[in-house]
Amino acid sequence: MKKIMKTFLIIILVIFVVILLGIFAFIKIAEHRETNYSKYTETAGKLEKKYTELGDREVSYKDYDANDDVIGKYALWYPSEIESKDNKYPVVIFANGTGSTSSTYKPFLEHLSSWGFISVGNDDKDTRTGASLEQTIKFLIKENENRDSVFYQKIDLDNIGIGGHSQGGAAVFNMVVNQEHGSMIKALYAASATSSYHTMVMGDQWKYDISKVNIPTFLTAGTGQWDAGNATSKEQATDDKNGVVQGIAPLWSLQENYNLLPETTDRVVARKKNTDHGDSYKQFDGYMTAWFMYYLQNDKEAREIFTVGGELPTNNLYQDVQTNIK
Incomplete structure (x- = not known):
């Protein structure tokens, strides 16, 4: 009887160890995929593949205490060569989605x-007003004038782009329109920006007026249920009983925002198939990179992605593409 019990306990222990090893392996695989997400991102276009892959610069990292409980810290990833060259480098500031911090977007940045x-990121988990983005720009201006900083006279303040995911989409619109240094932003990107239905429900601090955004703007989302929902207009309230779901960034919202942008502004909207809210910023990373490569680094090849008849409108991984870039 004792032998049977001992054998049983050994079997239970082995099963427990195997389960623990399986969980550990699953976590490690998930971490690997997250860190190397660009290798697992589905691409179809030649240029999409090019800009989804890593560029040719080694990357370094620094962070700075913001002395602000909301912002937490300023996190900066930058080409390592900045420490030995006198060049100026363009900037992209990224606004977090709800509850996220700069570490959420580490591989992406x-x-x-x-x-x-x-x-540049920060640790503001409620970015919607754009206030923490305004403070981030002030920090960059100050650091660019700090003789003791590795960034002294290395930040190209004439070429600043801004991007955001989810609530961060509302934040980038509000940064450009409502904040003091909004006029310094040269190009804008928003992945799965919170729709005007949700900003209406959530209150004034969420609302934005995209019609006042007058810089090149790239709007994206996925077709998954969380992003897209099934409502076809702002007038349809979420109604679980009748199966009505307002997605975070549904097609009607993308089209509404695209149409509200000034006609003279370069503007593009697109949805990626089989992509949902949590992965939308990663799945568009190649084209987002190309967007900033064109507007902040004058990469003419990148521009060809977004023109009428260009790669994005003809890429079969995407749908509902609209562009006014000729």
Whole structure:
């Protein structure tokens, strides 16, 4: 009886160890895929593949205490060569989605910096007003004048782009329109920006007026249920009983925002198939990188992605593409 019990306990222990090893392996695989997400991103276009891959710069990292409980810290990824060259480097500031911090977007911002950008985040988990983005720009201006900083006279303040995911989409619109240094932003990108239905429900601090955004704007989202929902207009309230779901960034919202932008502004909207809210910023990373490569680094090849008849409108991984770039 004792032998049977001992054998049983050994079997239970082995099963427990195997389960623990399986969980550990699953976590490690997930971490690997997250860190190397660009290798697992589905691409179809030649240029999409090019800009989804890492650029040719090695990347370094620094962070700075913001002395602000909301912002927490300023996190900067940048080409390592900045420490030995006298060049100025364009900037992309990224606004977090709800509850996220700069660490959420670490691999994403590292990727951007490998293409020659200073990529900047912070730890504000409620970015919607754009206030923490305004403070981030003030920090960059100050650091650019700090003789003791590695960034002294290295930040190209004439070429600043801004991007955001989810609530961060509302934040970038509000940064450009409502904040003091909004006029310094040269190009804008928003992945799965919170729709005007949700900003209406959530209150004034969420609302934005995209009609006042007058810089090149790239709007994206996925077709998955969380992003897209099934409502076809702002007038349809979410109604679980009747199966009505307002997605975070549904097609009607993308089209509404595209149409509200000034006609004279370069503007593009697109949805990626089989992509949902949590992955939307990663799945568009190649084209987002190309967007900033064109507007902040004058990469003419990148521009060809977004023109009428260009790669994005003809890429079969995407749908509902609209562009006014000729």
